[in-house]
Amino acid sequence: MEPVNLFDLATRQSQWLAVRQSAIASNIANANTPGYPANDVEPFEKVLDRTAVTLAATQTGHLGAETANAGFNVKPEDPNGAIMPSKNTVVLEQELMKAGEVRRSFELNTAIVKAFHSMMTMVVKS
Amino acid sequence: MDALTAALKVAASGLGAQSERLRVVSENLANAQSTGSTPGADPYRRKTITFQSEVDRASGGSLVEVNSISRDPSDFPIEFQPGNEAADAKGYVKMPNVNTLVEMADMSEANRSYEANLQVIKQARDLISMTIDLMRNQ
Amino acid sequence: MIGGIGAIQFKTAVDGAESASPGLLQGGVGTQAGESVGSTFAEVLGQAATKTVNTLQGAEQMSIQALKGDADTRQVVDAVLSAQQALQTTIAIRDKVVSAYLEISRMSI
Numbered sequence: 001m002e003p004v005n006l007f008d009l010a011t012r013q014s015q016w017l018a019v020r021q022s023a024i025a026s027n028i029a030n031a032n033t034p035g036y037p038a039n040d041v042e043p044f045e046k047v048l049d050r051t052a053v054t055l056a057a058t059q060t061g062h063l064g065a066e067t068a069n070a071g072f073n074v075k076p077e078d079p080n081g082a083i084m085p086s087k088n089t090v091v092l093e094q095e096l097m098k099a100g101e102v103r104r105s106f107e108l109n110t111a112i113v114k115a116f117h118s119m120m121t122m123v124v125k126s
Numbered sequence: 127m128d129a130l131t132a133a134l135k136v137a138a139s140g141l142g143a144q145s146e147r148l149r150v151v152s153e154n155l156a157n158a159q160s161t162g163s164t165p166g167a168d169p170y171r172r173k174t175i176t177f178q179s180e181v182d183r184a185s186g187g188s189l190v191e192v193n194s195i196s197r198d199p200s201d202f203p204i205e206f207q208p209g210n211e212a213a214d215a216k217g218y219v220k221m222p223n224v225n226t227l228v229e230m231a232d233m234s235e236a237n238r239s240y241e242a243n244l245q246v247i248k249q250a251r252d253l254i255s256m257t258i259d260l261m262r263n264q
Numbered sequence: 265m266i267g268g269i270g271a272i273q274f275k276t277a278v279d280g281a282e283s284a285s286p287g288l289l290q291g292g293v294g295t296q297a298g299e300s301v302g303s304t305f306a307e308v309l310g311q312a313a314t315k316t317v318n319t320l321q322g323a324e325q326m327s328i329q330a331l332k333g334d335a336d337t338r339q340v341v342d343a344v345l346s347a348q349q350a351l352q353t354t355i356a357i358r359d360k361v362v363s364a365y366l367e368i369s370r371m372s373i
Contacts, residue, residue: 004328013331014257018129021253025133025246026179026188029140031239032147033177033190044333092242099249108337110256112327115344117260119320119351 037076132185139189140243162212170222172198323347
């Protein structure tokens, strides 16, 4: 397996988390919209498998050209539980829980980046 | 527009929609006893609100907006109030088709959704802040 | 990636000092007691460097796991903290070795 650049992986994950956050926001805003299916982004592991070849290379301008969804697939998730007559499948509590997960992962992500960045600068300063 | 800013926009639209919903509920509650002013006249007819989602081109998020505010077509309940100015020949008055309990339940649902949207705004704002913080304290 | 940094800085300092004045880093009293003491100062430094590199690599692996989504938060934090401590120590030692070498080289014979 090719060596993975830590900072690139962290950037990719934070973009994925941002897209997930906006999917959660859409779900919560449309919790009472008839016919609205609850969306979620594809799992991060799938994203990694798809872009395994390109992760190792540095690509400064590449990601800027993509849309707000940054190339991740956002699609309706399978509804588990009762289907309401209005065909709306948003469960508010689940969305809030997902938002909590996003927050925790994001905090870990930025903390890791900060720590390794400071370690790298530590070495250079004498 | 990056995803976090899109999330802010979407959640803000959610706040707006739920506020409209609360407005409709409070109108219904305020007029729950508003009968007509002439004999046999129709009273206040309950208002209903429906939402629709719309994909915002710039951000790619699904905004929510009010589809329409229309009237509940169900029948008016009738009460016996011969002294009322809207009483017909037999003394029956048509009352608004507003069920207070239903309106209260709707109101607490709207509050819940409003709170949830507010949470999303707070969190999106915090995530943006955390990202910028990476650069601070060099 | 990260581990290499610690190793390069450190190994260079140790090897440089060793080659410039061979025997500098051999303990004076210590080696007279023979191989039973086991290691020269250079070897001790080398072992410390290896440990640091391993700690750094461990932290990097844990972090990559965490970013992919499945790692215990506390373990990741512990690994990164240990790495920071180890790196800090290594850098302090490196600086001391370099300044000691410079001081010795300035000594008039």
